[in-house]
Amino acid sequence: MGSVRRALVLHPDCRCDAVETIEVQIARPGAGELALRFVVKGDIASIAVPAAADPGFADGLWKHSCFEAFAGSSEATAYHEFNFSPSSQWAAYRFDDYRSGMAAIPPLVPPEIDVDASACDLQLAVALAGLTEAHDLFGLSAVIEQVDGTHSYWALAHPLGKPDFHHKDCFALELPAASAS
Template sequence: MNDQTFSLQPFPSIKSLPNLKIAGNIDRNSNQLAISYTLGGDLKEIVIDRPSNAQLRKHELWKDTCFELFLSIKDSQRYWEFNLSPAGHWNVYRFDGYRQGMQEETAFTILPFNVQNQADGLALALDVDLDKIVSAEQAIEVGITTVIKHRNGEGTYWALTHRGAEADFHLRDSFIVEL
């Protein structure tokens, strides 16, 4: 087991940000990956889609409030992007290299996760078996991110670290959690 807590930081900008906090924990036990996010603060200033009864695979979830996870095998250029919407929608994409060869990852046909509205925020938890894409012996590197869509239509970009001149979750230098 390799349980780690995290706190995401907004990409530095001149925009005024609502009072938000995004934190959570991530753990890999054998090849079972568990990640949970908590979003707290002034949520009335951001757009959060209502939970749906159907968890559907959808594209372009990052255009709205979306919790994300970038995962790579250590010393490999290939990586995966997991998108999780508070509405319950999801997708997983595979890349051959930095923003190259993007394909929907067909190894996953469902990606069940839980979303809970709480009095002081929102919680999202994913527990996924990675056997379909990596072996339990392979070390992985993870980038943890979130896109927050504000009521005014603008988005802010949250990550463990921001390594580029612009917000760019695909930069491998930002996959800083090793599991």
């Protein structure tokens, strides 16, 4: 299946001088697989990019610069949240419903995270495999922490009010599951 590219939108209550644009490319290369590439363009030196760390699960990644994918179904209220840090750390959670019934879940296969940065762009590519649930709705988002400590929130779409990536309005991309080959 081909990939889909979308721009993330800055939340209207936020300001971010460091970032010009954030785009994300998403693909379903095969059954149970998801490929993501986030591309941030701007003054990367003004972004607090987490330092490289040993790959593995870590809570609280959203408190700093990180990239997120929310995966749900048009047929159910349960959904998954995946967080990916430029440090190469990641987190995965399952929710039974909107912000309730949260449980950390280890993926069957740990995600592969690749980071590339220059003065004017930061790219984070993720390969997820071993996904066992059929997701057809996605929310793609980013938290950007600037070196001055301010945070901005970027998503495909935002609900009214404060930033809330868990809100169904953020699940703005419909992407059918890849067929088993």
